[in-house]
Amino acid sequence: MKEKYLAQRIQGIEPSGIRKIFDRVPQAKNPINLTMGEPDFDVPDRIKQAARNAMDQGYNKYTPTQGIPPLRQAIAEHLRERGFPFEEILVTAGVSGGLVLSTLSLVNPGDEVLIPDPYFVMYKYMIRLAGGKPVFLDTYPDFKLKPEVLEKAITPRTKFLILNYPNNPTGAVLSASEMDDIAEIVRKHNIFVVSDEIYDHMIYDNQDHESISTRDVPTLILGGFSKTFGMTGWRLGYAAGPAWLVRQMTIMQQYSFTSANSVAQYATLEAFSCDMSGEMADLAKRRDFIFAGLCELGFEPSKPGGALYIFAPVPEGETGDAFVERCIAKELFVIPGGAFSQQDTHFRLSFAASTESLTRALEVLEKLVK
Ligand SMILES: Cc1ncc(COP(=O)(O)O)c(C=O)c1O
Incomplete structure (x- = not known):
């Protein structure tokens, strides 16, 4: 049956x-x-109170698919401060939402997608659902992607590389010079990068850690609020990157999630000033x-x-x-x-x-x- x-x-x-x-x-x-x-x-209480206020003020309906303008503005400022030259922002239903939309927008049947191993559970199945082939890059024992491992795995079918530092499940981060080495290979072979940066605020001991997004490499950042603000159930994230991709993801969001959670979007405006x-x-x-x-x-x-x-x-x-x-x-x-x-x-x-x-x-x- x-x-x-x-x-x-x-x-x-x-x-x-x-x-x-x-x-x-x-x-x-x-x-x-x-x-x-x-x-x-x-x-944080301030964010919870802002959620109550948003409901009382009637922000209980669909929002624009792209996300409410003040939240997009706040995300844009945050990314500009970090030096990421994005063109468009889309507010998503968690980073998970951004992963679904970006994979559907990027992967053709037979495309190879490079995934450093160990990896977040969603990646390999999302790629398979889109008809693509996950290609795993061994990072044991220190869980840092090595440029030579990356370069060896690149073929004419390679579409993009997923980076996730700080990493789930290992907690690994890449230093500025380690990221430079990865960026050099990516640039040389002209592949795209999807950088899942959901843990970007969870970096300990002021470690030397940098994102690939400031390294002149075509990148989509997937960022979120779930972890930093303890709001995993609120389902809020964002995607930022080149207009040709983020606009297509926005169209896909019209036909799938419609928009991210309205109350969560209004309340999260408070998050940007929460310590x-x-x-x-x-x-x-x-x-x-x-x-x-x-x-x-x-x-x-x-x-x-x-x-x-x-x-x-x-x-x-x-x-x-x-x-x-x-x-x-x-x-x-x-x-x-x-x-x-x-x-x-x-x-x-x-x-x-x-x-x-x-x-x-x-x-x-x-x-x-x-
Ligand atoms: C690396 C990584 N990406 C994405 C997600 C999903 O995040 P969200 O709650 O924003 O959908 C998680 C959650 O565990 C994660 O660890």
Whole structure:
């Protein structure tokens, strides 16, 4: 029956490896849940109040497909300050919305899209849905894309490269000179870049990190508010880049999402003057705590420079899947590396959790490696 009705393009599209584990959490009595990629702090009060005001003032209808003008203006100023020479902005339904629209607008059947591995779960399936072929670029063990790996993978069918630094699931960032090396290869081979910068405010220790968008390379930036302001449920992001692409994505948005959430757009105007440095400093402390704990237990993770995650190798001889099953048996919920990668040798843990949860997690992990 289902073969008759379901479209061929969705065959082989599997449930997200994150959701598979997350959905098992309610079965545990006293779970330690380190699965989800979202901050544990709430939306700042000022933004919440602005959302209430927006509803009371009647901003409950469709907005222009491009997004409300003051929000586009605020995003434009933010990007200009960063030195990104974009031409157009589109407000999207989260970065996820921007990923759907950009992939549909860029990928022809048979096109190859380069994805540094490990990668965010959505990329490979979005590309396959559009008929493209994901080509994975191995970045183990430090999770930084190397210019020689990039150059070797480029073929006449290569359409674009997805960059995601700070990275989910590894927390890796690229320094200015490392980004220069990548930009040089991209320029030499004239490929396009989609840069998913959803974690652009989550960079720890004032690290040397830069975006490709300031390097004279044709780039679409996908940015968002979900992570920085704890508003993952509000579904708000943006796409900025060349007019030929963003205008086409806007047309696609007319026929899909229509517009991003109206109340969230009005409320997020407040976000541009919200200071989140306290929340970021607090996340950095928890990163330090879990990193030190994992090192002490002999896991040898690489230290995340940004984002909310640590991606650590599992004990030798074991797969990520098998190790995570052992964790879950002790009520610790983390994600096997295979959900984000062509290899299953690591596990991802989100450190946006209470110190108590992280302490309990380390206690479980200690028992598992003893
Ligand atoms: C790298 C990356 N891109 C995009 C998203 C989706 O973001 P949004 O909530 O804005 O749709 C996530 C969420 O986990 C992510 O980690």
